[in-house]
Amino acid sequence: MITVGDLSVNYGRVAAVAGVSLTALDGGTLGLVGPNGSGKSTVLRAILGALAASAGRIMIDGEEARELSARDRSRRLAIVSQEEPSGLPLTAWDSVLLGRSVHLSGWQSYRAEDERAAEQAMRETGILHLRDRSTDELSGGERQRVLIARALAQAATHLLLDEPTNHLDVRYQHELLTVVAGLPLCTIVVLHDLNLAARYCDQVVLLDRGRIVAAGVPGAVLVPENLEPVYGIDVTCTELNGVPQLLFTPR
Numbered sequence: 001m002i003t004v005g006d007l008s009v010n011y012g013r014v015a016a017v018a019g020v021s022l023t024a025l026d027g028g029t030l031g032l033v034g035p036n037g038s039g040k041s042t043v044l045r046a047i048l049g050a051l052a053a054s055a056g057r058i059m060i061d062g063e064e065a066r067e068l069s070a071r072d073r074s075r076r077l078a079i080v081s082q083e084e085p086s087g088l089p090l091t092a093w094d095s096v097l098l099g100r101s102v103h104l105s106g107w108q109s110y111r112a113e114d115e116r117a118a119e120q121a122m123r124e125t126g127i128l129h130l131r132d133r134s135t136d137e138l139s140g141g142e143r144q145r146v147l148i149a150r151a152l153a154q155a156a157t158h159l160l161l162d163e164p165t166n167h168l169d170v171r172y173q174h175e176l177l178t179v180v181a182g183l184p185l186c187t188i189v190v191l192h193d194l195n196l197a198a199r200y201c202d203q204v205v206l207l208d209r210g211r212i213v214a215a216g217v218p219g220a221v222l223v224p225e226n227l228e229p230v231y232g233i234d235v236t237c238t239e240l241n242g243v244p245q246l247l248f249t250p251r
Contacts, residue, residue, distance in 0.1 A: 141172025
């Protein structure tokens with residue numbers, strides 16, 4: 001579980017995040033949504049430890065995140081960022097196996113248990129058939145699955161995703177988030193697409209200018225009275241098979 005209490009993060013004199021509190025539960029998927037500059041990625045980076053909080057607390061499984069060693073934090077937290085070519089001559093297998101490096105010391109070689117963990121992670125994400133392919137030859141959706149498999153091989157209990165669907169087509173967006181939503185991890189994902197958040201997230205936090213506008217189940221948060229003032233666009237909400245569906249009309 002990840003608990004954020006009254007978090008504030010400043011960039012110089014500018015408050016990027018102010019007074020944000022949220023709880024991401026084990027086995028659930030929490031979505032951070034909001035317009036550009038609302039503080040979504042800042043919250044994620046603060047949890048990861050890449051940004052220092054100006055105020056507030058971040059707890060990971062009941063422990064202060066700032067008191068965890070870098071090694072311990074890297075074992076518990078895995079990050080998947082926006083899809084980008086690796087630029088390195090790695091196969092999918094090599095990339096996933098890198099997730100085991102946090103469990104090794106010095107120049108220790110990969111062990112049989114590391115290879116078993118990597119193979120299992122690739123099976124769970126449906127990419128074992130890609131093990132010998134170069135990551136730069138894979139589609140965007142396949143590369144994102146490789147990164148998620150790496151996180152699983154890492155044996156992290158918490159998964160942070162920063163706009164993982166940003167460069168993917170519709171099919172791969174849904175395939176990727178289906179995998180993510182089915183993982184038995186504590187997951188926080190930054191999403192721009194509100195309909196994806198409505199379908200795949202158990203809880204949603206709507207941010208605007210660094211503050212929380214609304215938080216709760218998608219059907220309660222992703223409603224016109226919350227979204228229209230934040231995005232400056234007319235919103236119509238319908239429902240399809242129990243899932244909120246949003247339609248947008250420019251003003």
